[in-house]
Amino acid sequence: MWDELRATPEVLYGAVIAFVIVMLLTPAVGGMARLLGAVDRPGERRLNRRPIPRLGGLAIFLGIVVPALAFLDLSDETRGVLLGAAVATVVGAVDDFRGLSPSTKLSGQVVAAAIPTTFGVWVDHFTFPFLGAVDLPVWIGVPISIFWIVAVMNMVNFLDGLDGLAAGVCAIAGVTFATLALSLEKTDPAILSAIVAGSCLGFLRHNFFPARIFMGDSGALCLGFILAAVSIQGLLKTASTVVLLFPLLVLAVPIIDTSFVVAKRLKYRQPVYGADRSHLHHRFLNIGFSQRRAALTMWLWCASLAGAALATHFVPFRERGEWHLWPAVAVFGIALGALAFSVYVVYLLEIVKLANPRIRRRERERTDAGEQMTA
Numbered sequence: 001m002w003d004e005l006r007a008t009p010e011v012l013y014g015a016v017i018a019f020v021i022v023m024l025l026t027p028a029v030g031g032m033a034r035l036l037g038a039v040d041r042p043g044e045r046r047l048n049r050r051p052i053p054r055l056g057g058l059a060i061f062l063g064i065v066v067p068a069l070a071f072l073d074l075s076d077e078t079r080g081v082l083l084g085a086a087v088a089t090v091v092g093a094v095d096d097f098r099g100l101s102p103s104t105k106l107s108g109q110v111v112a113a114a115i116p117t118t119f120g121v122w123v124d125h126f127t128f129p130f131l132g133a134v135d136l137p138v139w140i141g142v143p144i145s146i147f148w149i150v151a152v153m154n155m156v157n158f159l160d161g162l163d164g165l166a167a168g169v170c171a172i173a174g175v176t177f178a179t180l181a182l183s184l185e186k187t188d189p190a191i192l193s194a195i196v197a198g199s200c201l202g203f204l205r206h207n208f209f210p211a212r213i214f215m216g217d218s219g220a221l222c223l224g225f226i227l228a229a230v231s232i233q234g235l236l237k238t239a240s241t242v243v244l245l246f247p248l249l250v251l252a253v254p255i256i257d258t259s260f261v262v263a264k265r266l267k268y269r270q271p272v273y274g275a276d277r278s279h280l281h282h283r284f285l286n287i288g289f290s291q292r293r294a295a296l297t298m299w300l301w302c303a304s305l306a307g308a309a310l311a312t313h314f315v316p317f318r319e320r321g322e323w324h325l326w327p328a329v330a331v332f333g334i335a336l337g338a339l340a341f342s343v344y345v346v347y348l349l350e351i352v353k354l355a356n357p358r359i360r361r362r363e364r365e366r367t368d369a370g371e372q373m374t375a
Helices: 002-007 010-036 056-072 076-097 104-116 138-159 165-183 187-207 216-236 241-250 253-268 280-286 291-314 323-354 356-373
Strands: 125-128 132-135
Touching: 002 241, 010 165, 010 187, 010 323, 056 076, 076 104, 076 138, 076 187, 076 216, 104 138, 132 280, 138 165, 138 216, 138 253, 165 187, 165 216, 165 241, 165 291, 187 216, 216 241, 216 291, 241 253, 253 291, 253 356, 280 291, 280 323, 291 323
Parallel strands: none
Antiparallel strands: 125 132
């Protein structure tokens, strides 16, 4: 791994340049957002108590595209990813500034997701357990790829409800994807993932609690798009079966959050794109966590799952059909730690809630309100 990093210093250069650009540019973007009126004002489901400018995603996008143009090989796939990221950012920025209907916003996301597939970024072969590698025809691989990209864009967008939460999770995902892609000799996805991580860390300088700017849909859609695209480029198209699980592990926190919220809205027949306070970060706040503590807890949860993915890949616990005891014990211990952290989160959000009458009463009121909305 260190040999690959020494051979590809652009991974570190890109991350550092992205960090500096976003950190320096974000205050100017925040001032522009205030002048344009793109401001998130306090409301019933808002956590901020004062107006906060949106459009932070513009700084994130510029922090990504500048080092990307400098260090990436501008192949067809790279051009497709950057062009799609630009479209996703524009769709999010328009939504931040003027607001878009859910159908229009989804259409824009699909257009953005379709762009890289026309440049060759789609899952053209897949390695199934026990079946081996299977070539996928265009009419299957392209829709799957578009669905995955749109899904991750919305997962990151749903997660962006707490100061610094989405930026921190995307930074962890970027570092993990960069490490995995570099080990698989996928240079461009590795560099782009590292650039994403650097831009997120630079943005956290202004976005961690108390936030002075929000990334808005422009940032969430941009980051979700690039993470989904590089996971296809660098991981999903490999011949290793276990690698297919890595994006699911690394992005497990936004996947779980989105799945829970969508399931609850469908249960009470509410619009999937509707706004409520049923996200995981809202539930942490309901049991008494501060914004800072809730964000840090979810970062650690995401990092534990990413660590399990990295351990599975790098620790040689099984080679040529032979199991190695101590490496296997190490991988099992790391995986058990990630599982234990997940159980701890469930304990906090479910058991602690049941033990607190105030929280139970608040949950019943929200449930009754949801049922009245559908009546």
